[in-house]
Amino acid sequence: MNTPASPPSPYSAALSSSKIESHTLSVLVDNEPGVLARVVGLFSGRGYNIESLTVAEVAHAEHLSRITIATSGAPETIDQIHHQLERLVPVHQVTDLTTSARSLERELAMVKVRGRGENRADALQLAEAFRARIIDATTESFIFELSGKPGKIDEFVDLMRPIGLVEVSRTGVAAISRGPEPI
Amino acid sequence: MSKEMTGAEMVVEALKDQGVDTIFGYPGGAVLPIYDVLFHQEKILHVLVRHEQGAAHAAEGYARSSGKVGVLLVTSGPGATNTITGLTDALMDSIPLVCITGQVPTHLIGSDAFQECDTVGITRHCTKHNYLVKNVADLPRILHEAFYVASTGRPGPVVIDIPKDVQFSRGFYTPPAGVAHKTYHPKLDADLSAIQAAVEMMAQAKRPIFYTGGGVINSGPAASTLLRELVALTGFPITSTLMGLGAYPASGANWLGMLGMHGTFEANNAMHDCDLMIAVGSRFDDRITGRLDAFSPGSKKIHIDIDRSSINKNVKVDLPIVGDCGHVLEALVRVWRAEAKHADQPSLDAWWDEINQWRAKKSLAYRASSKTIKPQYAVQRLYALTQNKDVYITTEVGQHQMWAAQHYHFDEPNRWMTSGGLGTMGYGLPAAIGAQLAHPKALVIDIAGEASILMNIQEMSTAIQYRLPVKIFILNNEYMGMVRQWQELLHGGRYSHSYSEALPDFVKLAEAFGAKGIRCSDPALLDAAIEEMINYDGPVIFDCLVDKVENCFPMIPSGKAHNDMLLADLSDDAGLELGSIIDEKGKMLV
Numbered sequence: 037m038n039t040p041a042s043p044p045s046p047y048s049a050a051l052s053s054s055k056i057e058s059h060t061l062s063v064l065v066d067n068e069p070g071v072l073a074r075v076v077g078l079f080s081g082r083g084y085n086i087e088s089l090t091v092a093e094v095a096h097a098e099h100l101s102r103i104t105i106a107t108s109g110a111p112e113t114i115d116q117i118h119h120q121l122e123r124l125v126p127v128h129q130v131t132d133l134t135t136s137a138r139s140l141e142r143e144l145a146m147v148k149v150r151g152r153g154e155n156r157a158d159a160l161q162l163a164e165a166f167r168a169r170i171i172d173a174t175t176e177s178f179i180f181e182l183s184g185k186p187g188k189i190d191e192f193v194d195l196m197r198p199i200g201l202v203e204v205s206r207t208g209v210a211a212i213s214r215g216p217e218p219i
Numbered sequence: 220m221s222k223e224m225t226g227a228e229m230v231v232e233a234l235k236d237q238g239v240d241t242i243f244g245y246p247g248g249a250v251l252p253i254y255d256v257l258f259h260q261e262k263i264l265h266v267l268v269r270h271e272q273g274a275a276h277a278a279e280g281y282a283r284s285s286g287k288v289g290v291l292l293v294t295s296g297p298g299a300t301n302t303i304t305g306l307t308d309a310l311m312d313s314i315p316l317v318c319i320t321g322q323v324p325t326h327l328i329g330s331d332a333f334q335e336c337d338t339v340g341i342t343r344h345c346t347k348h349n350y351l352v353k354n355v356a357d358l359p360r361i362l363h364e365a366f367y368v369a370s371t372g373r374p375g376p377v378v379i380d381i382p383k384d385v386q387f388s389r390g391f392y393t394p395p396a397g398v399a400h401k402t403y404h405p406k407l408d409a410d411l412s413a414i415q416a417a418v419e420m421m422a423q424a425k426r427p428i429f430y431t432g433g434g435v436i437n438s439g440p441a442a443s444t445l446l447r448e449l450v451a452l453t454g455f456p457i458t459s460t461l462m463g464l465g466a467y468p469a470s471g472a473n474w475l476g477m478l479g480m481h482g483t484f485e486a487n488n489a490m491h492d493c494d495l496m497i498a499v500g501s502r503f504d505d506r507i508t509g510r511l512d513a514f515s516p517g518s519k520k521i522h523i524d525i526d527r528s529s530i531n532k533n534v535k536v537d538l539p540i541v542g543d544c545g546h547v548l549e550a551l552v553r554v555w556r557a558e559a560k561h562a563d564q565p566s567l568d569a570w571w572d573e574i575n576q577w578r579a580k581k582s583l584a585y586r587a588s589s590k591t592i593k594p595q596y597a598v599q600r601l602y603a604l605t606q607n608k609d610v611y612i613t614t615e616v617g618q619h620q621m622w623a624a625q626h627y628h629f630d631e632p633n634r635w636m637t638s639g640g641l642g643t644m645g646y647g648l649p650a651a652i653g654a655q656l657a658h659p660k661a662l663v664i665d666i667a668g669e670a671s672i673l674m675n676i677q678e679m680s681t682a683i684q685y686r687l688p689v690k691i692f693i694l695n696n697e698y699m700g701m702v703r704q705w706q707e708l709l710h711g712g713r714y715s716h717s718y719s720e721a722l723p724d725f726v727k728l729a730e731a732f733g734a735k736g737i738r739c740s741d742p743a744l745l746d747a748a749i750e751e752m753i754n755y756d757g758p759v760i761f762d763c764l765v766d767k768v769e770n771c772f773p774m775i776p777s778g779k780a781h782n783d784m785l786l787a788d789l790s791d792d793a794g795l796e797l798g799s800i801i802d803e804k805g806k807m808l809v
Contacts, residue, residue: 066401066402069351070339070340070343070349070351073340073343074343077343077344081344112531112535115531116528116531116532119527119528119530120528122527122528123526123527123528125347125348125368125402125403126348126402127402128401128402
């Protein structure tokens with residue numbers, strides 16, 4: 037007999053007790069009008085989280101796009117998201133890269149930092165440590181380009197904040213599985 | 220062979236090639252080219268509804284009663300938005316529909332043109348799939364694909380939005396010829412290992428139960444036949460959801476009645492105490508499960524469903540079987556026989572003894588009256604007087620719907636059309652019109668409430684125009700009865716806006732439409748009045764004046780478990796004191 041401690045609602049008690057996990061889902065879709073709206077609408081309509089979302093055409097001749105979604109939720113919720121995505125008519129394949137295979141995740145960010153004197157030197161030093169490239173510079177600013185796991189970018193941005201962070205633009209996560217086989 | 224024609228001609232050609240003989244629609248500026256093509260042909264009957272919501276529900280009634288795809292044709296803007304409720308209803312209840320909407324010409328899209336709306340944007344959330352056709356070259360493929368997507372896998376509504384210029388453009392039409400869809404290929408057959416595991420679990424079960432749903436009906440009549448065979452082979456008890464009524468006959472020995480919020484005492488207690496639950500084409504929705512953390516706590520659960528996302532959505536199951544109900548049931552019967560399995564008979568006998576004790580509660584009983592017509596009595600008499608006829612029943616939504624489900628008994632699938640998932644008041648009359656068109660010689664009855672029927676009463680005009688002898692049997696208690704019952708349960712009997720004031724005289728209303736009106740308020744005269752309705756060759760509105768304060772029991776109050784049911788109090792005129800039964804958490808639920 038299951039007797040969970042004070043469920044939030046009598047209806048939602050059974051499946052929502054587990055802890056929250058972050059997962060990256062790779063969704064291969066027909067590149068047709070509205071397909072992104074369908075995927076995003078599924079998330080908003082059913083109350084799922086989107087932490088980041090990346091989409092681009094990956095096979096021009098076959099009209100295929102890959103949507104990479106970083107999401108979070110209880111394992112049962114992630115499972116639901118997976119199967120709800122599979123149900124969409126233009127979806128070819130859904131892969132949970134977090135559970136299915138060893139995968140690589142990368143994100144690109146452009147970070148604008150403003151400052152003079154000591155701050156400028158600090159920024160340059162940190163950029164070197166993070167292997168960030170300078171893609172624009174003025175006498176009082178830099179724009180750094182860096183790529184890596186989302187956590188690395190978070191860390192870099194946090195370090196730049198006291199130095200003179202102006203703004204950040206990030207691409208969201210792109211992911212792929214390791215080894216010779218496709219996802 | 221491909222033939223050159225206009226987009227509008229392609230639409231009609233594709234409908235013919237898909238075997239469509241009846242469509243429901245309403246013309247307007249953006250679909251005139253298609254209506255012009257309809258004018259020149261006689262193969263397809265176009266039924267002019269009086270409101271586009273009616274077209275959608277009529278197409279649902281047609282589809283649900285015939286097993287075919289229901290088709291509707293409406294114009295852009297308001298024509299399209301008026302179908303939204305019907306499309307959502309079809310999505311929730313898995314009814315195959317193809318809805319063709321006109322759209323403003325391609326070059327005007329996005330300009331806020333007259334009668335423009337973002338139809339694919341608006342309907343994206345209430346369809347299984349939808350299309351905006353921007354090029355006439357894509358139109359034949361999309362038309363055929365729409366029928367394929369609507370009718371395969373878990374069925375649902377599909378919208379095709381066709382701009383007016385595309386309807387005029389010329390292109391080459393190609394017939395369906397084996398649609399090979401790029402991505403959509405639902406899995407029909409289950410893995411043999413899962414079937415074997417299921418058979419093993421069934422053979423070892425001591426307190427098993429079949430819990431079946433609308434998926435069995437959707438799978439086609441063969442699935443119902445196989446279900447009956449499997450129940451006979453195993454001797455297990457069986458209950459069904461609202462949507463699944465008729466798949467197993469209500470007259471069958473193993474039938475426990477409907478389960479869920481207004482299900483029978485024996486069905487719900489058997490669900491709670493079983494050790495093996497075999498869910499077939501049912502989706503564990505909240506009207507069924509009641510309080511989830513107390514839902515059938517001691518059972519192993521097998522879930523057969525064609526929609527993978529239905530599995531483990533609300534209730535965690537032990538053995539998922541993804542496949543079409545018909546295919547899976549066939550495999551279960553085959554393997555059960557091949558392996559010469561038999562049920563654990565001594566345990567099963569003890570289980571039936573227990574069930575029969577619950578049955579003895581007679582949870583559907585009510586206080587009879589010789590003065591007023593009890594709504595349950597009205598449905599029972601309607602059933603008694605029509606059960607040997609070729610009859611199709613539709614309902615609206617509310618107390619009358621539950622009384623119909625409890626007291627009208629179905630022995631065949633596809634005979635019962637009701638709005639289960641969405642709970643759409645106004646569904647029943649147009650659905651009856653659709654069912655009558657699919658079965659012109661049958662007796663089609665909409666069991667209605669006086670509030671619901673007014674939501675799509677304009678469709679009486681349609682019934683008159685096409686000489687459809689649908690019978691509307693209104694259980695008139697002058698209240699939105701289910702709302703009132705909940706106000707009694709949750710809000711101290713403060714009946715905020717649930718009294719049906721300023722009702723029309725339904726007899727005169729019938730006459731105004733050109734139909735027959737009958738009124739009855741005396742139980743002694745009820746049978747004769749029902750006979751009069753049945754024997755009248757044409758549409759009838761039957762205003763059955765019933766007990767105004769009767770509530771619908773048994774009931775699982777919100778937030779309670781299956782074994783925590785409210786039964787009707789038969790001893791006291793005042794009935795149950797409902798005010799204190801639901802706790803604070805339960806009050807948050809619907």
